[in-house]
Amino acid sequence: MASLLREDEVEFSAMRAQGPGGQNVNKVSSAVHLRFDIRASSLPAHVKEKLLALPGRRVTKDGVLVLKAQTARSQDQNKALALERLEEIVAEAAHVETVRRPTKPTYGSKQRRLKEKSVRAQVKANRGRVED
Numbered sequence: 001m002a003s004l005l006r007e008d009e010v011e012f013s014a015m016r017a018q019g020p021g022g023q024n025v026n027k028v029s030s031a032v033h034l035r036f037d038i039r040a041s042s043l044p045a046h047v048k049e050k051l052l053a054l055p056g057r058r059v060t061k062d063g064v065l066v067l068k069a070q071t072a073r074s075q076d077q078n079k080a081l082a083l084e085r086l087e088e089i090v091a092e093a094a095h096v097e098t099v100r101r102p103t104k105p106t107y108g109s110k111q112r113r114l115k116e117k118s119v120r121a122q123v124k125a126n127r128g129r130v131e132d
Helices: 023-027 045-052 075-094 107-125
Strands: 010-015 031-037 064-069
Touching: 010 075, 031 075, 045 075, 064 075
Parallel strands: none
Antiparallel strands: 010 031, 031 064
């Protein structure tokens, strides 16, 4: 699937990662913040609306989607992970659900149901008290 995103619409900034990791965490800026301005992007209008309506705190009031990636030790890997997550989010927003058109039961299925119903009714009717 071709990506809907353009490289110039995504902005990265590096920072120090949080959590355990010892000296490496304390001195290396390997975590990445990805910022994507939804309103200024070249995405179709319906995709923008879905992205702006995302729950949680990923989207700011200004319509900027912010993702943080800090799982990998290198900045390049974290950039790739953040970009991959952004592409997944955009692809999910671009997915259009197909409209379900309700179907009617066929004539044969109606007949089978009614026949089975009468068979069950007869079985139950035969369960009465036996008279001599």
